[in-house]
Amino acid sequence: MGTKIAVIGVGHLGRHHARILASLPGAELAGVVDRDSRRASEIASLHGTIAYPDVGSLPPQTRAAVVAVPTEFHHQVAMDCIDRGWDVLVEKPLAASVVQAREMVSQATQRGRVLQTGHTERYNPAVRQALSRVTRPRFIEVHRLGTFAPRSLDVDVILDLMIHDLDIALSLDSSGVESVAAVGVNVLTDKMDIANARLGFRSGCVANLTASRISTDRVRKIRIFQSESYLSIDSAMQDLVHYRLEREDGGAARIVQVPSVVEKDEPLRAELMDFVQALSSRRPLVSGEDGLAALELAEKVVLAIVKGGS
Secondary structure: OOEEEEEEOOOOOHHHHHHHHOOOOOEEEEEEEOOOHHHHHHHHHHOOOOEEOOHHHOOOOOOEEEEOOOHHHHHHHHHHHHHOOOEEEEEOOOOOOHHHHHHHHHHHHHHOOOEEEEOHHHHOHHHHHHHHHOOOEEEEEEEEEOOOOOOOOOOOHHHHHHHHHHHHHHHHOOOOEEEEEEEEEOOOOOOOOEEEEEEEEOOOOEEEEEEEOOOOOOEEEEEEEEOOEEEEEEOOOOEEEEEEEEOOOOOOOEEEEEOOOOOOOOHHHHHHHHHHHHHHHOOOOOEHHHHHHHHHHHHHHHHHHHHHHO
16 A cells, blocks of 8 residues: 555545545545535545544544645644655745745754645656756746636635646755745736736846736746747646757758657656655755745745735
8 A cells, every 4th residue: 555645625625636646556545525515425435445534633644644735724733744754745835925935944854855836847748848948048028827716715816726837846946036026916816816026037038927826818828938948838738839940061060850749648647746755755856945035035025016006
């Protein structure tokens, strides 16, 4: 049998964590927890496990947990799990605030626990292949547009959608962000529903990120420009187009398309496979520190919007 992993919160995303863990090699779904007992029982029944009323009721053999509750409860639930000695995968954003995220990272470090952040876009096969081809990005442009849905409204569009791309930008350029300019507006909710951020890195790279949850179409496009090379990613379709400048001896330079065959996969499944492997390796692809860094940058984006509007 595999490692017993519980799923805490089986709403829109948590139910998919439960579905995948129920059949994932090396893992065993230890149980599910949700404040909606009917929903918990339904998901448990679907996947041959048991619904529990709270974290403390989970079986003592539980060794790890996926935290997929609303963002405002990430800190409370994750800290409880870490204190029980469990390794934890927390859905993005890591916490509702930087202060909470720092406490989670610190506690996990002190207890020697794995803390992984659920930035699923880093597990998208097209994104992973593109990132492996980037050497020194000069300009990054992202459009992450979604249609309106009555969920994840406890956070603004920056923590809901843009944080994926803040994480990707930080993974592409480790030189550090030295400038942030941003705008954002409320449209259908009392929080920002559409935002644009322009990040300046110490390396000279610039990232222009747009996120919306009130668009008519669903768009997931990432474009990365570097010296003599251009990559375009459609993460929704898991497609990658890569062009580079090729110079022939004595001839003119020409643009050629680099072959890109992406083996499509469910990013969430890849993320959970990484979590299971990290229970042994102790090194997830997207760590708690990565989640904290993305959250710190997200707060800088929000602050830039507030300052710009004052």
